[in-house]
Amino acid sequence: MIKFIREPFGLKPILKKEDIGNKGNKNQQRASNMSGTLKRLWKFMRDERYKVLLVIIIVVITSLLGIIGPFLVGRAIDNYLVPKEFDGFVTLLLVLLGVYVLHSISTLAQSFIMVGASQRTVFNMRYRLFNHMQYLPIDFYNKRQQGELMSRMTNDIETISQTLNSSFIQFTTSVITLIGTISVMLYLSPLLTILTLTIIPLLFVLVKYITNRTRPLYRIRQRSTGELNAYIEEVISGQEIVKAFSQEDYVIDQFEKRTRNLRDVTFWANLYSGMIPKIMNMLNNLSFTIVAGIGGILALTTDTVTVGIIVVFAEYARQFTRPLADLANQFNQVLSAIAGAERVFHIIDTETEKDDGTITDRDLNGHIEFKNVVFSYDKDQKRPTINDVSFDIKPGESIALIGSTGAGKTTIVQLLNRFYEVDKGEILIDGENIENYKRHVLKENSAFVIQDPFIFNASIKENVRFGKLDATDEEIIEACKNANAHDFIMELEYGYDTVIDGENHALSVGERQLISIARAFIRNPNILLLDEATSSIDTITELKIQEALESLMKGRTSIIIAHRLNTVRAVDRLIVLEHGEIIESGSHKELLDQKGVYYKMVNG
Template sequence: MINFLREPFGQKRILNKEDIGNKKNKRRANDITGTLKRLWKFMRGEKNVIIFIICIVVITSLLGILGPYLVGQIIDKYFVPGLFEGVGKVLLLLLFIYVLHSLTTLTQSFLMVGASQRTIFNMRYELFNHMQYLPIDFYNRRQHGELMSRMTNDIETLSQTLNSSFIQFTTSIITLIGTISVMLYLSPILTVLTITIIPLLVVGIKFITNRTGPLYKIRQKTTGELNAYIEEVISGQEIVKVFSQEERVIKDFEVKTKNLRDVTFWANLYSGMIPKLMNVLNNLSFTIVAGIGGLLALTMDNVVTVGTIVVFAEYARQFTRPLADLANQFNQVLSAIAGAERVFQIIDTDVEKDHGLIEDTNLKGAIDFKNVTFSYNKDQHEPTIKDISFSIKSGESIALIGATGAGKTTIVQLLNRFYDVDQGVIEIDGIPITEYKRDVLKDNSAFVLQDPFLFKTSIKENIKFGNLDATDEEIIEAAKRANAHSFIMKLSDGYDTIIDEEHTSLSTGQKQLISIARAFVRNPSLLFLDEATSSIDTITEIEIQDALEELMKGRTSIIIAHRLNTVQAVDRLIVLEKGIIKEMGSHEELLSHKGIYYKMVNG
């Protein structure tokens, strides 16, 4: 028996970065055939199930064809001659056929839903897995809502198509072939008359699909843009309210949602023409069969019987129904392919390149920048940082100071290999960072950001995110060192309290202390601080500052400084201006030089 709940591909396999990075012969999904081939690869684990489903579909289709045939035989052999002996058995057989037809229809649907959902699981899983290894630049250049739309809307469209289209498509083809075969057997003349509607059908369907295909692609893209805008406005709701821009965002939303409304209107209008077209052709076919068939039955003996006309009237509907289903499914497939192409575009995006060989290394934290130049946009004339050189000793604390765009964040991103340098070299412990595995840098680094980010889970799990192997004792110790333990214990569920904005009210300072505890439990060699005390009340700022000083002990620390009074105690300050180091030294040294830093401090 087929296990409906078994793991996809027989066993769930967690893809790692190397698996994703080493994919070969990847093809861009830019055509129907190519996309369908790629989709089939996701269904390869369902091969036996699909074969079994096809067998049931064949049986179901044949039963659907056999039913009307028996109806015609009953009319010709029993009702027309007025002979009713034995008709009960035939009627029971007819009842059995229709009951069996219902059971096989239910079975094939049940199995197909299972197979399609396992396939969608595989696809959604690979997409999400792949996204975790894409470079930061990929996310910086795209709206998050648009990416979410690909993970949700596009894959859901594909899911709905797989649930129904495969069975409908297979059933329609088998029914069409079987129906025409029986029709030819019963009356070639009526068969020829019936299929005269095909040219009209082909012209009508081609007219419709030539318009729905492009419209579905536009609709998927427009839906993604609308989702991205909604996500952006929700995330920036404070800014919207502070600057009283409610009317502005409403108008922008109105424009975007009108675009989606219009393209959806035309897509649905054209796709909705298919049933109408099929009804017209179905009525036309029925008229031809009933009119000419009746005329033949009255004027020519033994050419067409009454039972044959009744069967053909039913088969005329069965003939046009699979044609309509094929047209409808093709329409739906076009929409699904439009979504699949968008998903494959992300799956085909190259992951972070990692040619490093050094792994399982505990870094000491000595850093050297040697003539480093870097640009985010390779076409820009002025690089973001230009020919920068400086050294940081292991355990030393450095503050990066400068106006927005000076290059502070860029230096930190280069150190973490979010980007690779254009020229020069960055060394850690005397070894170029490109020779380390990326995971080595990540495992030896921790961030405390200006705006703390916490996941919607327990406080314990948020702290443990810094080190998944941390014990409960280590988590509590980290919280104590971060000055977070006392307020955590005052919460109703302590460390098991779920961080949920609707039910758990934590101040920005408390969230920051939790994020510092997360850095403590990681026990990093390299610490990066994006000034963590902005917009914090004085008492909380003191607690955070104490926690940060404890965290920085014995660690190489780089601070992106926004307020100068918070970085006076660091070992050295680096003053940046337009990507160039202008000054470097301790607080006292830079003040004595009376240069840029002196002017910044004294206003």
């Protein structure tokens, strides 16, 4: 963790030893696993490996051409200009021109091929991440902020994309150029080469000092960006609550704290990484001074060094320090990409929902049995959320789950949907444990109408069709008529083609609820799960919704989570829950006659 203290001219970061030495917590250890992450990235590039190898070959050719150019210039000086012998000089110039033309063409080719390969790799990675997230359990999302997950899908993968687009070529070019340049320098003058290499120890110390500080800073910057995105998404989604409670100043203050932290981390990360070009420029000037000064003395006093060699070495001195600078700069970019990649791989490594059932296709009758079901969201909690719950629902029967908040009503429905797996006991549908069914079989035979309807940013037609993707327009209209939604839809300017979303205030809550009921209608489910769909609706709309729900429930096994008792009197059976246990069960009349908990709830 990085903390900041105030100084007269700004902030100074305090880096703990574990941040610099990578001996911190588990996440920090993962962030230092560079080789493992790079191997996984290479696996993602399996379809692009031949293109990458081709790029490497072209990079080798480009780098060699870049090295040959100055060498030919030196030969021109020593063989033609100094002795003033111009026989063959034009040929050399044409060769030199050809070298630089080929250098430009190969540079363009390697960029073209690598950009295509990197974008296809990033596409595969983004697709793999999104695909994997669709099969993660609901509990995964409940424990994480939406904005933080979005940051992994966007910011982290974009960082990887930038690194593959440019850093890979620059990194490879720098390595090859460095090796080639040193080789030619040794061939021309071992003494000048040794003198030029004297800057390496100083370079190593300075770069190590910087990278030891940029590594944790880049890691924390990635995490802080995700946290900030999550907070922004949360505040934007909750604007009605913010305004209703006049908490604008509070959320602004919280945003300022988060964005200030990101600002400070980014400031120091960029400041440290920005030192590298300055250091390289200083070392470049130092190297040039060594070559020009000592090389000039050797040229005047000995025959081992010529003017051409000095010119070549002056150019190679720049070529020598430039790849070192590029390596240092790209190392920072690679560190940032690795931090992002590990955050992506962390999600990909998360275990998906268990779906090892053997029943892959069946029309369910809707006979539901809970047998001694026990479940806890937190396995360490003393009292289970659901404790030894048993009940039986016959096909076509309707029941209502009632009880106070936290009694376990929603949990029962979530267990039936297999959002979570039971700790003990079993849930049967048509005599088969639900674990024996493939998840899609359960979902295709059931529909879930929630209290707060979720509407996608799409047309009304497409929102209804989400319940059955191959539904025709005629089926959609019929479903909306059954849901009492057709009339208000036809009053809209664009009718069924009207684009809506969850924040569209052109539609009331009740109208959005009717659309969600139409979505359930078109699915034609055998099992219907209702989370009191009329709890926050006006009276007139409530009657329409209630009529639509009664039509939807006919002939279907229905479980209703009841928030208002006047809406459940017509169901076949009521189940009263308290602290995750069934304390009463029976029809409305039977429970009133018992004069127990339900009787007290009805009579206040």
